[in-house]
Amino acid sequence: MxxxxxxxxxxxxxAASAVxxxxxxxxxxxxxxxxxxxxxxxxxxxxxxxxIGGAEGLGExxxxxxxxxxxxxxxxxxxxxxxxxxDAQPLLTAAVGHVGSPRVRNRGTLGxxxxxxxPSAELPLAMSVLEAExxxxxxGGSRSIAAAAFAVSFFTTALSxxxxxxxxxxxxxxxxxxxxxxxxxxxxxxxxxVAAAAVATCREGIVESMRLGLAGVADRPTRxxxxxxxxxxxxxxxxxxxxxxxxxxxDPPTDTAASGAYRTRLAHVxxxxxxxxxxxxxxxxxx
Amino acid sequence: MTAHxxxxxxxxxxxxxRDVTRTRPAHVSLLRWLREAGFVDARxxxxxxxxxxxxxxxxxxxxxxxxxxxxQVDGSEVRTAVGLSEDxxxxxxxxxxxxxxxxVQCGFCTSGMLMAATxxxxxxxxxxxxxVTAALEGNLCRCTGYDGIVEAILAVSxxxxxxx
Numbered sequence: 001m002x003x004x005x006x007x008x009x010x011x012x013x014x015a016a017s018a019v020x021x022x023x024x025x026x027x028x029x030x031x032x033x034x035x036x037x038x039x040x041x042x043x044x045x046x047x048x049x050x051x052i053g054g055a056e057g058l059g060e061x062x063x064x065x066x067x068x069x070x071x072x073x074x075x076x077x078x079x080x081x082x083x084x085x086x087d088a089q090p091l092l093t094a095a096v097g098h099v100g101s102p103r104v105r106n107r108g109t110l111g112x113x114x115x116x117x118x119p120s121a122e123l124p125l126a127m128s129v130l131e132a133e134x135x136x137x138x139x140g141g142s143r144s145i146a147a148a149a150f151a152v153s154f155f156t157t158a159l160s161x162x163x164x165x166x167x168x169x170x171x172x173x174x175x176x177x178x179x180x181x182x183x184x185x186x187x188x189x190x191x192x193x194v195a196a197a198a199v200a201t202c203r204e205g206i207v208e209s210m211r212l213g214l215a216g217v218a219d220r221p222t223r224x225x226x227x228x229x230x231x232x233x234x235x236x237x238x239x240x241x242x243x244x245x246x247x248x249x250x251d252p253p254t255d256t257a258a259s260g261a262y263r264t265r266l267a268h269v270x271x272x273x274x275x276x277x278x279x280x281x282x283x284x285x286x287x
Numbered sequence: 288m289t290a291h292x293x294x295x296x297x298x299x300x301x302x303x304x305r306d307v308t309r310t311r312p313a314h315v316s317l318l319r320w321l322r323e324a325g326f327v328d329a330r331x332x333x334x335x336x337x338x339x340x341x342x343x344x345x346x347x348x349x350x351x352x353x354x355x356x357x358x359q360v361d362g363s364e365v366r367t368a369v370g371l372s373e374d375x376x377x378x379x380x381x382x383x384x385x386x387x388x389x390x391v392q393c394g395f396c397t398s399g400m401l402m403a404a405t406x407x408x409x410x411x412x413x414x415x416x417x418x419v420t421a422a423l424e425g426n427l428c429r430c431t432g433y434d435g436i437v438e439a440i441l442a443v444s445x446x447x448x449x450x451x
Contacts, residue, residue, distance in 0.1 A: 003312060003313075003314050004313070005294075006296070006312055006313030006314070006356070006358060008358075029356075029359070032354055032355060032356065033336060033351075033354055035357070036316075036336075036353075036354045036355070037334075037335040037336050037354060039290065040316075040334045040353065040354075041334070041335055049313075049356075051356075051358075051359060053359060070323065077348070100336070100425070101336075101339070101424045101425020101426075102349065102353075102403070102406075102421070102422055102424065102425060103336070103339065103342055103349050103350055103351050103403065104336060104351070104426045106348040106349055106350055107348075107350050107351075107354065107355065139363055186423040188425075189337070189424050189425050269293070
């Protein structure tokens with residue numbers, strides 16, 4: 001690891017002012033489970049790290065006023081084992097369980113993962129499907145960014161220079177909503193080659209509402225709008241017939257992990273399975 | 288706000304029950320910090336958080352010490368595999384189980400395996416093969432085939448087959 005200036009921020013305001021002072025070569029450090037591998041491998045050479053890990057007020061999971069509000073510094077392990085999260089939005093519990101290894105989940109944070117914006121990562125996908133809202137601040141004013149608008153490309157977010165993600169607001173699952181999460185990894189703990197997340201409601205065996213998203217098929221999480229439009233009204237056991245709609249909007253790149261054609265095939269299969277799992281749970285069955 | 292512009296920083300950790308203070312540059316990883324302080328049972332494998340050879344416990348939680356800066360955990364309690372020994376220097380129960388079940392071959396992964404297992408066993412939850420396997424997901428062994436490791440952990444947690 002090569003040298004960098006290190007600043008410990010005790011609050012969001014301190015972090016924001018440090019980032020402003022140090023300029024664009026400064027990076028925020030939270031749990032470090034995405035950033036430090038890149039630094040160790042020489043793929044990132046930040047001039048300065050602003051350690052926000054000890055900042056006050058960002059480590060809570062709260063439920064109130066009809067919203068699940070999660071601090072950006074909540075570690076994956078806390079998210080994974082939180083009864084509040086499991087009750088309010090079990091898709092999130094399932095998704096975070098797929099992040100890295102237990103060791104990574106002990107250190108890594110929700111905000112860190114979202115801001116790293118890896119296009120194969122589970123949490124940005126789950127947040128996109130759950131239509132979460134991100135609270136960000138530059139230390140002075142704050143604003144809200146929709147999850148779907150947060151990742152703008154590979155490892156790139158809609159955050160302006162000096163802006164910091166502080167909280168994520170997740171609408172809790174409405175009664176009767178089911179969830180599905182499927183992913184394919186080469187090895188346990190790897191990033192997904194493709195991951196699929198779904199939430200659905202059903203009535204008398206017919207899909208009533210459907211949201212489905214994919215990770216690993218584009219430069220950011222993708223919602224399957226064609227499938228979401230076609231699924232309502234479909235008998236649950238006929239969902240597989242809509243597999244082509246799952247991949248109607250995707251054209252995944254070929255890279256060292258998988259060919260574009262293989263990713264498309266995975267998206268087709270995992271998308272249908274995640275949707276079917278969501279419907280099964282919505283109808284009170286175990287998928 | 289405390290700034291360390293590429294400067295040395297003093298970090299104090301309680302390692303295996305002993306307070307250790309060292310002044311090193313801020314970019315020094317916990318792994319390097321520990322090894323330089325003589326705790327060479329934490330090992331550098333991949334350096335990117337995949338192999339688990341550097342696993343230590345920080346305040347009871349298993350972490351990859353190559354993916355943590357020492358300065359990030361200043362003031363914490365750290366345990367490494369050496370700290371699992373009994374007071375008289377003999378190996379502890381988990382280490383004995385590893386030996387008994389053939390869970391060690393070349394030994395490079397062993398200290399990381401032991402620490403991942405220690406976190407799991409100390410949580411005190413009932414264990415089965417599936418839970419042990421999930422807990423070891425981030426620890427690679429290229430020799431043993433894992434069976435002995437899983438058996439050893441189940442035995443120590445009281446969930447394994449009784450010794451023959």
